[in-house]
Amino acid sequence: MGWGSTKGAFFGSLSGVLVAAAIAATAPGASAKSTYESPYGYDRTWNAALRLVRVDNGWKVTEKDAANGYLLFEYASPESSKASAGSLELVRSRDVDSSAVSVLVQLPQMPHYHEQVILDALASKMRREYGDAPEHRPPPPPPKDPAPDGGPPNGDD
Numbered sequence: 071m072g073w074g075s076t077k078g079a080f081f082g083s084l085s086g087v088l089v090a091a092a093i094a095a096t097a098p099g100a101s102a103k104s105t106y107e108s109p110y111g112y113d114r115t116w117n118a119a120l121r122l123v124r125v126d127n128g129w130k131v132t133e134k135d136a137a138n139g140y141l142l143f144e145y146a147s148p149e150s151s152k153a154s155a156g157s158l159e160l161v162r163s164r165d166v167d168s169s170a171v172s173v174l175v176q177l178p179q180m181p182h183y184h185e186q187v188i189l190d191a192l193a194s195k196m197r198r199e200y201g202d203a204p205e206h207r208p209p210p211p212p213p214k215d216p217a218p219d220g221g222p223p224n225g226d227d
Contacts, residue, residue, distance in 0.1 A: 104175050104185035109203040110196050111169040112139070112162055118196050119158055119173065122188075126195070129156070145177055147184060154179040158188075169204075 108115040116136055123129050123143050130153070133142040139160035144153040154177065161172040173192060175185040197203070 104182065104189050106173045106175075106189040106193055108171045108173055108193075108196065109169065110171070110200055112160060112171050114196070114200055115171045115173060115192075116160055118199060119160070119192055122192050122195055123158065126191075129153075145180065145184070147180060156180075156188075 110118075116139065120131075120134065120141060123141060124131050127146075129146060130144040131141060132144060132155075134140070139162070141158040143156050143158070145156035146153045156175070156177045159174040159176075161174065163170045163172070173189065175188050177184050177188075
């Protein structure tokens with residue numbers, strides 16, 4: 071095997087490694103979110119989430135907006151002494167008849183299970199403080215109109 075073929079193999083391998091590194095460097099990062107569907111309604115869920123973050127865990131709240139349903143906080147992991155940014159978002163259901171609220175937790179610098187631990191703690195807290203989740207009842211059907219044409223029911227004028 072001559073110098074030319076060795077040089078070609080080396081540069082071929084090197085270019086393959088560089089292409090793989092470029093692809094890995096430009097790939098979007100993983101952005102995992104953990105969610106919990108709360109049947110307790112927006113106000114109860116917001117209050118419980120805020121107390122969980124600030125009172126129960128003692129994390130610093132850096133920004134909150136109850137009207138828009140988000141809470142930014144400094145998450146202190148039991149595994150690390152350094153705090154990292156975290157967010158909790160409440161999203162109201164689009165269904166007018168539903169009081170369900172989606173709770174999303176994001177801890178971008180932590181493993182996914184940390185988010186799930188927070189959501190499990192919130193669900194447990196709500197069951198303890200508010201009891202079993204209220205059952206969703208569909209609204210009653212509208213009453214039947216005895217006179218669909220708007221006239222008197224017996225046909226007299």
